[in-house]
Amino acid sequence: MKNTKKIILITGSTQGLGKITATELAKEGHQIIIHGRNKNKLEKVRNKIIQITGNNNIDIIVADLLSLEDTVKMSNEIITNYDKLDILINNAGAFFNKNREETEEGFEKTITLNLFAPFILMKSLADLLAKSDEGRIINLSSAMHKRGGKPNFSDFQLKNDYKPDKAYGLSKLYLIWISRHMVSYLKDRGINNVTVNVCHPGAAATNFGQDADKGFLFNLIFKVALLVMDKPEKGAMTSIYLASSPDVKNVTGQFFGNRNNIQKPDDRYYSKINEQKVWDYCIEITKKYL
Numbered sequence: 001m002k003n004t005k006k007i008i009l010i011t012g013s014t015q016g017l018g019k020i021t022a023t024e025l026a027k028e029g030h031q032i033i034i035h036g037r038n039k040n041k042l043e044k045v046r047n048k049i050i051q052i053t054g055n056n057n058i059d060i061i062v063a064d065l066l067s068l069e070d071t072v073k074m075s076n077e078i079i080t081n082y083d084k085l086d087i088l089i090n091n092a093g094a095f096f097n098k099n100r101e102e103t104e105e106g107f108e109k110t111i112t113l114n115l116f117a118p119f120i121l122m123k124s125l126a127d128l129l130a131k132s133d134e135g136r137i138i139n140l141s142s143a144m145h146k147r148g149g150k151p152n153f154s155d156f157q158l159k160n161d162y163k164p165d166k167a168y169g170l171s172k173l174y175l176i177w178i179s180r181h182m183v184s185y186l187k188d189r190g191i192n193n194v195t196v197n198v199c200h201p202g203a204a205a206t207n208f209g210q211d212a213d214k215g216f217l218f219n220l221i222f223k224v225a226l227l228v229m230d231k232p233e234k235g236a237m238t239s240i241y242l243a244s245s246p247d248v249k250n251v252t253g254q255f256f257g258n259r260n261n262i263q264k265p266d267d268r269y270y271s272k273i274n275e276q277k278v279w280d281y282c283i284e285i286t287k288k289y290l
């Protein structure tokens, strides 16, 4: 009989949508690898998930995705410790401060966490996902991908024109584009059993963006929005659906909003050439680490 238990890696699963996604998928009996950057926090979350679900197959992996070196180390650990990976959910993401900040490796933080990290994980775990009967990559974008404005490829990391919403919007737009590119990358490598889809979880009342100093107006908007946003359980529904529903077994390269609702992302600035530019830029930045 075919083994229906999956091995599922969910980045940023210490809180918010990732934690709910991990808990719900653990209820289905799958082996879940929860990820975060703080070991103590992760251990607490693991214990809680085991307590709620009765599923002991919860592993933890620690990595700061603001470090490309750490992200590559994480993917190497996964490759060493698992024979296959069925589902990769690139869920970790953040909205940063009003002033532009760089990582210790010298990259703008928003683009690093929301774009370079999922790029590294998708690309370096592709062969492990190909060992699954039915591999799935799920990338969390955002409706804010419409709000980044026109991409400027000569200032990719927004050295000259940084605003936190612009950086966030563009990082989530580029994530859609590299997800599309990943579909052809897999095909070119003869991998036909791994799908790649992107989703927008809706506006969900998590801790998302609450701790950043985004400037007076954004700080206020983020606080007030909490009162009217969806419950995180609703926000996590699309990731859970994409990870577990047989309906999307052969669906790839799509953008999902609100569970099973395939939408058209904002393609104002999209072209195959621009998709390739973003992909090539990710390769150029990450090659030293891969």
Ligand SMILES: NC(=O)c1ccc[n+]([C@@H]2O[C@H](COP(=O)([O-])OP(=O)(O)OC[C@H]3O[C@@H](n4cnc5c(N)ncnc54)[C@H](OP(=O)(O)O)[C@@H]3O)[C@@H](O)[C@H]2O)c1
Pocket (backbone or CB within 6 Å): 011, 012, 013, 014, 015, 016, 017, 018, 035, 036, 037, 038, 041, 063, 064, 065, 066, 090, 091, 092, 093, 094, 113, 140, 141, 142, 143, 200, 201, 202, 203, 204, 205, 206, 207, 208, 209, 235
């Ligand atoms: N909530 C919304 O309304 C909404 C809307 C659209 C899209 N999204 C997207 O949905 C995803 C999940 O958001 P959420 O609302 O659940 O946010 P959240 O509550 O802030 O959770 C974010 C998760 O990412 C992890 N993370 C942050 N920085 C990290 C780093 N440097 N290294 C490793 N892990 C890191 C956090 O871990 P720590 O515990 O270490 O902080 C946490 O587990 C994000 O990609 C976000 O952009 C959310």
